[in-house]
Amino acid sequence: MLPIQVIGSLNIDLTVVLPRFHLPGETLTGQDFRVYPGGKGGNQAVAAARLGAQVYFVGMVGEDDNGRLYQRVMQEEGIRADGVGITSEAPTGVALIEVDSKGENRIAVVPGANALVEDAFVEEKQGYPPEKKVCMLQLEIPLYSVTRAAQRARQRGDIVVLDPAPAIPLQDSLLGYVDYITPNEGELSRLTGLPTGTLEEAEAAARQLLERGAGHVVAKLGGNGCLYVDQERAIHAPGFQVKVVDTTAAGDSFNAGLAFALANGYETERMLRFANAVGACSTTGAGAQSAMPTFEQAEAMLKRD
Ligand code: RIB
Numbered sequence: 001m002l003p004i005q006v007i008g009s010l011n012i013d014l015t016v017v018l019p020r021f022h023l024p025g026e027t028l029t030g031q032d033f034r035v036y037p038g039g040k041g042g043n044q045a046v047a048a049a050r051l052g053a054q055v056y057f058v059g060m061v062g063e064d065d066n067g068r069l070y071q072r073v074m075q076e077e078g079i080r081a082d083g084v085g086i087t088s089e090a091p092t093g094v095a096l097i098e099v100d101s102k103g104e105n106r107i108a109v110v111p112g113a114n115a116l117v118e119d120a121f122v123e124e125k126q127g128y129p130p131e132k133k134v135c136m137l138q139l140e141i142p143l144y145s146v147t148r149a150a151q152r153a154r155q156r157g158d159i160v161v162l163d164p165a166p167a168i169p170l171q172d173s174l175l176g177y178v179d180y181i182t183p184n185e186g187e188l189s190r191l192t193g194l195p196t197g198t199l200e201e202a203e204a205a206a207r208q209l210l211e212r213g214a215g216h217v218v219a220k221l222g223g224n225g226c227l228y229v230d231q232e233r234a235i236h237a238p239g240f241q242v243k244v245v246d247t248t249a250a251g252d253s254f255n256a257g258l259a260f261a262l263a264n265g266y267e268t269e270r271m272l273r274f275a276n277a278v279g280a281c282s283t284t285g286a287g288a289q290s291a292m293p294t295f296e297q298a299e300a301m302l303k304r305d
Helices: 040-051 065-076 112-116 119-126 143-156 185-192 199-211 250-263 268-282 295-304
Strands: 004-007 011-017 032-038 055-062 080-087 093-099 105-110 134-137 159-162 216-220 226-229 234-237
Touching (some): 004 119, 011 065, 040 055, 040 065, 040 268, 040 295, 055 112, 055 119, 080 112, 080 119, 119 143, 134 143, 159 250, 185 199, 234 268, 250 268
Parallel strands (some): 011 093, 055 080
Antiparallel strands (some): 093 105
16 A cells, blocks of 8 residues: 655634524524534545555644644544644644534634645655655645645656645646546536536536646535546446535545545545545544544445445
């Protein structure tokens, strides 16, 4: 199995459960409040480590209680954190999350230390471990750092997986370094300017990303599974029906499942089903990381349907 390197964000999630999302100017009483480790980078790292991958993290926390909390999380999850810097110049990233009664979420992120993950810092840490790896990237650290990290990873022969979240306009030069890009429907639409409401529309939008340089597109379709598109084919892998508690980090878990499958050389259809299963499992518990499955739990989901 190839090691997995995650270069990305670490947030502490302040999560409120509400009967519904509130309206502008409205005060609403919540049912629950919790503090969870989160951040798209941290979530993807924890999910991959739970599956059994050897995970290396490159990122930044503040010199504060939230940063120390996250360092403990990484130690408990067996994630190699030699690449995690501690800064006194900004607090650890924070996300304010609302979860409604259907398990859907709304997220506001304050990047803090994540905004200080500069290219020079990443370059210093990225070479370890030296062997070929799966390199997982998202868009919660500076875009220039992401672009250069993808370029170096590609030059080194790593498999580059980019989760284009949160969605921002991307240069074709970045897409050209990416082996797998994994937008959800909304991100795919925002990246391409095209509708993605049907499978046909999503495939057409994915093909635009291929033309712009991405190697493969795996569009995340929530409960409807995912759509894989490469130059020759399109494969729709249906999702798993589960009782949804909280969808926070379902996409991050999916990406970890995909990276784990790539690290283990799964063939494409098995990879897609495995990623769907990991994403589905993660929605069955509260918070970003609590229900992220072990390999055995993901396999049990696969056998269930
Ligand atoms: O993808 C979910 C994550 O997005 C949350 O954990 C939050 O921290 C934001 O980064």
